[in-house]
Amino acid sequence: MGWVDVFRRGRAAVPRHSWSVFGPKRRLRSVQPVEMLRVIRFPHLNLVQTHVQPSKFQTQLVRWGTVLAVTSATYQFLTNLHTVPITGRTQVVVLSREEECELGNKTAQEELAGAKTIDDGPRLQLCLDVATRLVSVSEHLFPREYDWRVWLVDNPSSANACCAPGGKIIVQTGILDLIDFAVQKGICRNKHDALAVVMAHEIGHALARHTAESMSMLPLMYLQLILGMESPLLEYIFQFAFNLPFSRSQEAEADHIGIMLLASACYDPSEAPRLWKAFTAFYADPEAGEGALDMDFDWVSTHPSNRKREKALDALVEAALELQRSSSWCAFLQQKVLELVGANTEAELLHHIRAAMTEARAEEAHATSGAERTQRRRNTIGAIHELESQEMLKVIRGEAAQLEQ
Template sequence: MMSLIQRRCAASVLRQSLGSARTRTASTPISLLPTRWNPLQTNNCSIATQPLNLGRSSHRTFSSGRRMASAPHRPGGPALPAYIWMTAVGTTSMIGYFYYRYLEEVPLTHRKRWIATSPQWEWQLGDQEYQKLLKQFQAKGHVLPPDHRASITVQRVGSRVAKAALKFAQEHDMAHNISKSPYTYTVVRSEMANAFVLPNNHVFVMTGLFKYIQNEDDLAAVLAHECSHNLARHAGERMSSSIVTNFLARLSLLIDPSGAIFTIFLPAAAVFRELPHSRTQETEADQIGVYLAAEACYDPRAAKRVFAAMKKGMENSAPPEFLSTHPSHESRIQHFDQWLPDAMKVYNGESDQDGELSFGGGHDRCHHVRHQMQSARKQAAHQAALREQSN
């Protein structure tokens, strides 16, 4: 006996053949289909069935089978709500305002940078850090007493450099950003060849640096470099940069709570942003420093000698420049060759055509000052010898 499906397929074929030959009559329909018809059965003699779609219907044409859209297509898409683009415009405008509002220019180099911190806040933080470090060094017994020969020499040379820094600030209309507090010079017993400055005029000098220093001109080159950091407000610039970096780091945690972006962002920011930025600041301090030393009547050529000696002594321990906070010694020596001709004009009391180097004071100025410095050195050495004999 023929199965139900076979009978239906045979009936379908028979109807098609009879319809094409026009032999069927209206009164005698030919059908081998049973009286009961299954609505789930397909019309292609297949035993597979399709479930009813009780969800959203998809309309198809019988001719092509393509999906028909239930609504006309809108090429432009839905417009953004007004509050979204107004917020975006307002935020962008606010960021642009604050950027240009706190944009400052570095003297002499004319580099523009963004500083959001106030000088007073920087000085306050500098005082706090100074007290903290001073207590740490004193607790270890590493701070040299004020009557030590090294302390007296650093204080005497530093005071002249500080006066030159104040004059530099006045001539470049930046005296309002410079602290009027006197400089403090702290000499720390350490094998490390280093010196650093804190906001509000606090300078620390490590005794390990003295093995590269032969005279007061060399010492003045180092102290002038540190004073230049304060003149250029490099500490405030670093604080402002850290504000942006920390904001972006926290924003990355909102985007990726797992912290994967955060762990990649911080090292990348250090290598591609913070380290190059630090090297730029060090180069600026070198450039300003040679002019401060020259204004204080110390030979500006000493800066090149100091870094050449440090290059020779630290040749095997220096990291690659792109991984360092400081430029390589080779780069610094090359830069000094560019700046020294103008710095020597200041040292010799020559005038400059563009007015950029307006220190000067006559050809005999530094000759007279250096004679005074020689007398001061002799007097300091005599007093130190008397103290040592009394002890």
């Protein structure tokens, strides 16, 4: 039996009733005639095809609907343009101030749920003093629109702080440990200026309304989801091309606002780049616990690298110092503090403070006009943009603690 017989028997082994699975029941010719390739038009299809053209009314409806949608989107865009303070950048924020504050209250409640807050002690007082000073200056420079609150959370494992929309500041004790490390290593000069860098950055986020701006970008996020449903690659491209760079730009802008704000509050702006140098040293120090070395390539992160932030802030120090020098009350406040802190005991310090306040009130009483009284008060008491006496006392105590270190 040759191979031809085997081949034939193999083909015959397949039953004829199953040929529909392995091949067509009817063998087609290899070349179809031309008449078999022409499109056959059926009467009912021709009738449908002759009526698919839109009417004039439908065309006008689509046209005016498109114009209305574009006009509405343009109106929403133009009526929600805002200017970021200090940097002057134009942003789009759809949320109102009331909605933003409500969102901040809910966010703060979620962050504080189950957290162990510290309600007393020198660390909390340090945070309150620095925040009071920065907020007082920010409210003089910008409209008073937020209900500022400060919480200190006992969390040594987190060297972080955040500010929810509406002025809700949450500080983790881990950031205070990092500041202590920076002062002990000689990287930062004192705790007050270093903490002012952190809190001014967070206040900068609130003043720039970064959270509300991010939520205004939700339509783009919906576009990301729509595109990402069919292609995960497009979702990653959108993430690395838009989301992460946008977040890093907001962080850099908060650094810019923060250094100008702390300079206006008479803190040392040169402490800002030193703090980020301390961040790098802290996580590189084996005794600081777990932590990864800072990476210069930050394209996979929501924050710029510590080294990049250090360089960017170092470039802004001179402008911040110039702003501080233009505020004559800063030099006067520092001089007044040096005079008052000469005492060795708190009783003598308070005596000098009361004497300075009494002298200020006396000069205010001799002033003839309201404008003159205001100017006398600024020149004599050295108040940070007309702080109340109790807040001024906190500021002076904070400066005294700095000089004693």
